[in-house]
Amino acid sequence: MRLSLREVSLNFGGVRALDGVSFDVEPGSVHAVIGPNGAGKSSCFNAVCGIYAVGGSIRLGDRELTGLPPHVVAGLGVARAFQNIALGGADTVLDNLMVARHHLTGAGFVSAGLGLRRVRREEHRHRLRVTEIAEFSGLADVLDTPVAELSYGDRKRVEFARALAMEPRVLLLDEPVAGMTYHEKAATVALIRETREVLGVSVVLVEHDMPLVMGLADRITVLDFGRVIADGPPAHVREHPDVLRAYLGAHP
Numbered sequence: 001m002r003l004s005l006r007e008v009s010l011n012f013g014g015v016r017a018l019d020g021v022s023f024d025v026e027p028g029s030v031h032a033v034i035g036p037n038g039a040g041k042s043s044c045f046n047a048v049c050g051i052y053a054v055g056g057s058i059r060l061g062d063r064e065l066t067g068l069p070p071h072v073v074a075g076l077g078v079a080r081a082f083q084n085i086a087l088g089g090a091d092t093v094l095d096n097l098m099v100a101r102h103h104l105t106g107a108g109f110v111s112a113g114l115g116l117r118r119v120r121r122e123e124h125r126h127r128l129r130v131t132e133i134a135e136f137s138g139l140a141d142v143l144d145t146p147v148a149e150l151s152y153g154d155r156k157r158v159e160f161a162r163a164l165a166m167e168p169r170v171l172l173l174d175e176p177v178a179g180m181t182y183h184e185k186a187a188t189v190a191l192i193r194e195t196r197e198v199l200g201v202s203v204v205l206v207e208h209d210m211p212l213v214m215g216l217a218d219r220i221t222v223l224d225f226g227r228v229i230a231d232g233p234p235a236h237v238r239e240h241p242d243v244l245r246a247y248l249g250a251h252p
């Protein structure tokens, strides 16, 4: 499903954080949003998630997302892996992934209206799916380990898997490789590629690591002072004079 932003605007007092931002995230693609500090990348993510009310239109397929609260946007298929999110440290990886599925279970696992057997069957089904997602995300060996005992790289994987456990159509990743070692980065890039290729989920990422973005993204939107200054495949964006000027600090 295509995610489309049209003329999205957001003000903080006198600051125009987003100024008529329009771009499309094609189904099953990796799309990067880049730009200098303060360009509006986080604001853009928060707008898509429903955290900020914005002007303009944000659509997933035919559904208008603007004006909807974050949990409804998530339920419609836009999941976000938060940077440094407070994972339940004492809880196991499995517990953390199960929590992410609550919005899929309507009233939750223990609903007064459901018979005990049905509740158990439902929970079993979710456990199987969560185990699959953990395997996909490289967490099969640590399913029963408390998150607090995991390495930094594995905790980032839990954030990723937790977003996948929401069964998204679009996955938003905020600086997915920040602070990672070379090997952790390579593993994350592979996981993002598989998410696109195997699951067919679109991935939108904000990331400062330029070589990584250029090698991974199908398409890149460049923001500067809340506006889109370039949008296209990496080769196009890399050569764009406005991008060189604004982003890379070159003075052609």
Ligand SMILES: Nc1ncnc2c1ncn2[C@@H]1O[C@H](COP(=O)(O)OP(=O)(O)OP(=O)(O)O)[C@@H](O)[C@H]1O
Pocket (backbone or CB within 6 Å): 012, 015, 016, 017, 035, 036, 037, 038, 039, 040, 041, 042, 043, 044
């Ligand atoms: N909650 C807020 N209140 C006031 N101003 C804000 C708020 N959030 C962001 N801004 C301002 O909006 C503009 C865009 O900020 P935003 O955080 O979206 O940029 P960014 O591209 O994510 O930056 P960075 O790369 O530094 O994280 C900046 O001028 C910022 O100071």
